[in-house]
Structure formats: C-alpha cells, structure tokens
Amino acid sequence: MKNLLADQVVGLKPSGIRKFFDIVSERKDAISLGVGEPDFATPWHIRDEGIYSLEKGHTKYTSNAGLMALREEICHYLYRTQGVRYNPAKQVVVTVGGSEAIDIGMRAMINPGQGEEVLIPQPSYVSYEPCAILAGAKPVIIDLKAENEFRLTPEELSAAITDKTKLLILPYPNNPTGAIMERENLAAIAEIIREKDIFVMSDEIYGELTYKGKHTSIAGLPGMQERTLLINGFSKAYAMTGWRMGYACGPQPVIEQMTKIHQFAIMCAPTTAQYAGVEALKNGDEDIAEMRTAYNQRRRYLMHAFKEMGLECFEPYGAFYVFPCIKEFGMSSEEFASRFLEEEQVAAVPGNAFGDSGEGYLRISYAYSLEKLKVAMERLSRFITRLREEKH
Amino acid sequence: MREELLKIIEKNSRMDLKELAVILGVEETDVVRELEALENEGIICGYHTMINWEMTSMEKVNALIEVRITPQRGQGFDTIAERIYKYAEVNSVYLISGGYDLLVSLEGKSLKEVSNFVSDKLSTLDGVLSTATHFVLKKYKDHGTILTRKYEDERELITP
Numbered sequence A: 001m002k003n004l005l006a007d008q009v010v011g012l013k014p015s016g017i018r019k020f021f022d023i024v025s026e027r028k029d030a031i032s033l034g035v036g037e038p039d040f041a042t043p044w045h046i047r048d049e050g051i052y053s054l055e056k057g058h059t060k061y062t063s064n065a066g067l068m069a070l071r072e073e074i075c076h077y078l079y080r081t082q083g084v085r086y087n088p089a090k091q092v093v094v095t096v097g098g099s100e101a102i103d104i105g106m107r108a109m110i111n112p113g114q115g116e117e118v119l120i121p122q123p124s125y126v127s128y129e130p131c132a133i134l135a136g137a138k139p140v141i142i143d144l145k146a147e148n149e150f151r152l153t154p155e156e157l158s159a160a161i162t163d164k165t166k167l168l169i170l171p172y173p174n175n176p177t178g179a180i181m182e183r184e185n186l187a188a189i190a191e192i193i194r195e196k197d198i199f200v201m202s203d204e205i206y207g208e209l210t211y212k213g214k215h216t217s218i219a220g221l222p223g224m225q226e227r228t229l230l231i232n233g234f235s236k237a238y239a240m241t242g243w244r245m246g247y248a249c250g251p252q253p254v255i256e257q258m259t260k261i262h263q264f265a266i267m268c269a270p271t272t273a274q275y276a277g278v279e280a281l282k283n284g285d286e287d288i289a290e291m292r293t294a295y296n297q298r299r300r301y302l303m304h305a306f307k308e309m310g311l312e313c314f315e316p317y318g319a320f321y322v323f324p325c326i327k328e329f330g331m332s333s334e335e336f337a338s339r340f341l342e343e344e345q346v347a348a349v350p351g352n353a354f355g356d357s358g359e360g361y362l363r364i365s366y367a368y369s370l371e372k373l374k375v376a377m378e379r380l381s382r383f384i385t386r387l388r389e390e391k392h
Numbered sequence B: 001m002r003e004e005l006l007k008i009i010e011k012n013s014r015m016d017l018k019e020l021a022v023i024l025g026v027e028e029t030d031v032v033r034e035l036e037a038l039e040n041e042g043i044i045c046g047y048h049t050m051i052n053w054e055m056t057s058m059e060k061v062n063a064l065i066e067v068r069i070t071p072q073r074g075q076g077f078d079t080i081a082e083r084i085y086k087y088a089e090v091n092s093v094y095l096i097s098g099g100y101d102l103l104v105s106l107e108g109k110s111l112k113e114v115s116n117f118v119s120d121k122l123s124t125l126d127g128v129l130s131t132a133t134h135f136v137l138k139k140y141k142d143h144g145t146i147l148t149r150k151y152e153d154e155r156e157l158i159t160p
Helices: A016-024 A044-055 A068-082 A097-109 A128-134 A154-160 A183-195 A252-265 A271-283 A285-309 A333-344 A370-391 B002-011 B017-024 B028-040 B078-085 B111-122
Strands: A092-095 A117-122 A138-143 A165-170 A199-203 A228-233 A246-249 A362-365 B061-069 B090-095 B102-108 B128-135
Touching: A016 A333, A044 A271, A068 A092, A068 A246, A068 A271, A092 A097, A092 A252, A097 A128, A097 A165, A097 A199, A097 A228, A097 A246, A097 A252, A117 A128, A117 A154, A128 A138, A138 A154, A154 A183, A246 A252, A285 A370, A285 B002, A285 B017, A333 A362, A333 A370, B002 B017, B002 B028, B017 B028, B061 B111, B078 B090, B078 B102, B102 B111, B111 B128
Parallel strands: A117 A138, A117 A165, A165 A199, A199 A228
Antiparallel strands: A092 A246, A228 A246, B061 B102, B061 B128, B090 B102
C-alpha cells in the first residue's frame, strides 16, 4: 500500500489543546481550569426522561432529522427566545452535538477545490478551521482584537471579504474569550453580510450563558434568517455534553442537504438523548437560570481576583471562560501555561490553542466550584508575583 | 439581590461579607444592610451548621411522628402545636394536609428517650388523638445536601 492516508487529513494541524492535554494528563495532582464543559450534572428530570424512554423501549432509530416532537420544541424555543420562526418539518436537523452541525453545514455548502473562502474569526473553537479544510474550502482567519473585546467589527469583516467569500463563521458567545456580540454589534455586520451577499454559520451553543442581557441571534435581524445557519445544542445550556445533542436551523435547501449527509453518515442522533432533549426544552428554563446565576457569581469572583492581582482582562459577558492577558510576563502562552502547571499544579489552556491571535492570553474556565476557583486563584496570584519578581 | 443572597447563604452561611459582595456584584455595605434587614424581618431565622451525626461517635436517634389532634375552637391547631414545639428535643413541627395533622421531628439520645417522650409527654397532651412514630434508619439527603456520596469530577482535565 503506497499511500494509505489522505494527505488533506494528515496535513491538518493537531489541535493545540491536544498537545497540552498530553502534558496535563501526566499530572494527576493538578487542579484543572481547562475544561470546556459544565461542572453540573444534567438536571435529574431530564435524565429521568432519558431513562423512562429506555424503559418504554424507545430504542429504535428516529427519523433522520430527529423526533418531530423535538424539532417542534426547538422551533418553539427559537420563537420564544429569538422571535424567529422555523418550520419543524423542513428547516431543522437534530445532530450529534453542535460539532456535527458545524461539519455537515460546511460540507453542504462548500464546493470543494474551488477556492471558496470561509471567514473564521479567531480566537475561537478549534473545529471551524479543520472542518472548513475538510469540506474543501479555503479558511480565511480574521484576527480579533482585545481592544474590541474580541468582537467582530464591521471594518475587520469588510477587510476580509473577497469575491470568493462564501461563509462567515460567527462564534458568539465565544469560546475561549467569553466575548459576546450585542444587537447593535450584530446589526453593523449584518449590513455588510447582506450587501456582500454572503452566508453566516452562527454557532450559538453558549447562547443561554450570557450575563449582560439576553443573547441575540443574528438570525433574528432583518433579512438575516434566510442567510443564516443557526447552530445550537443542549450541551452547555442544560449540562448535557455527554448526550451529544445539537441542532441546526436554516433555509430549507441547506437543511435538506445537511440532512442528506447526516442520513448517510450518522442516521440519526441518539434516540434516548432526543427524548431527554424534549424534556429539557419543555421544562428546563429554571435549570438554566440557576446554572447561569452560579456561573455569573464565579465570573464576578474571577474578575475581582484578577483585578486584585493586577492581571489585565477585559470583562467577558458570555460562556464560562475568562481570557486574561499574560503579555506583561514576556513569555509565550504555552510557556506560561506549562510553568503554571509545573510550579503551581494548575492547568489552564494557552490562548494560542484557539488561533494565533490567542497568543499572549490564557483561557480559564469557570465551570468549577467557587471553592476550587479560590484555591486556583491563590496559586495564580503567587505564581505571577514570582514572575514579576523574576523580571526585576 | 435579595433572593440570590438568600440562595447563596442557604447553602453556605460561612461565606464572608467581602466575598458575598464580590460574587453578587455589589458593595460590601449593601450586603451588610440587606442581611440586617433580612434578620429584622425574620426572613433569616438563624445560621446553622449541617452535621452528619452518623459519622461521629455521638449517639443520636431521629424520629418522625405523625400526630392526629382535635383542633380547638378559635385557635385551630396553633395552641397544641405550640405546646409541642416548646420541647427542646423537638426539631420541627409541621401542619400537614392529609391523613394526620402534625408532623413532628424529634431528636433523642436513644430509642428509649424518644419512646418516653412520645408515651409520656406527647400522647398525653389534651387534644392529641393518636401518634405514629417512625424511627429514621438512614439519612440520604438533608437540606438539599446528599449525605451518602461525595461528588467526583469525572471530566477530562482539558477539553476544547
């Protein structure tokens, strides 16, 4: 066998997170601030519905696009939170996590090898770029700036658009920066998107986790629903990461093609998880509110701790991450993270794992109890005091 | 802030004022003022410690007692409830809908002590028609806290 592997796959850069993970996993004693998933267990009534569906023997495939009851609940949810109407029969596909929706969304839209460009604002989640490459697009990175609180500005967007631009990834609320885009920020870029006739993939998986008013979806802005693929899921809002449940809503032609890929590659999202998902959407609002309150308390605590130790960090209002700047210490993010782990046994993810523009930053997750965060912040404070002394 | 403050200190009354102020996003003086108000209004009735006595060498017996009573004219159940809750060994007294009237929870040093309380003091009260005593064998969860199992973080150390 001469060439067993696909060059395109071999050529993909391994995720920077993976590399750091290998180092961390050798340190069993470490406190981790490195996870991208809630610390809460899925609320019991949701788990119970999953169990109940098994007891009733719902162990078969569902329709490819997902249980109709679930798709209807998804549409109700998007209508009551964003005021956008989707047809559950034609404009929704239930996927295996938001990640699958990102993948099949790009594959449904990109003509491989034709140089079609996908705009990817970074720092952002690690999957967009590889998924774009695998779909045969040319990823074009937009480097977001701390001075804009890592929002995408109309100027940055305009500068990145060419005749080949097809799709903009809109990753807000953002992992890893915690940045959000508010209605007026979205309106400013929506104008350009309409004018330049490009399409948006809006990844709103952290949409329920905002701490400055409710999240606004770009799909709800005038003239945007027909050019937006809205991706969301259950993982972050309902602490359901392990259930692998996401969905995409958008124009019928796109959803139709996505469902085709989904049908051939996946068949359908796990049936048990789909039944649990119905319960989550029907009766989960209070759970979300409770978890959001807890995250917000931890967020305030971390911002206060940074202020006390004089660590620069813009105030993030979304997801469950803070993204402090570590440039003052004159070392790379990886070096900082490695030494922090080595000397204080605390693991946080180097910002450059989320794109080059994340260099000089650290992603700290607050999906941890306050008690744990307190210990970690004591250690961070001790660590940076030492670094500052070293410099003098 | 009131409801959020109450929810926090219901779970952890030891959190200091400064930290409460930080996580609530208010000034420390606001927290002090609010706590005072809550105490004065009788909304905060005490700051207790939750102890799993089973883990200690202290012998304790807990019982739940269903009490059926005859309500008194003009006073309903209140007078007799008051006579019951005044006993120091009584932890809580609830007026209950359904098959009986009062649910009394009791803590004693031994089975005998509890039995004596029921037979000598409780059943002999005027207006008490009958009692049914249930001894607690094991506490699984109390005040929203699971006592039998420790939380273990089973997440991977680093995930994107």
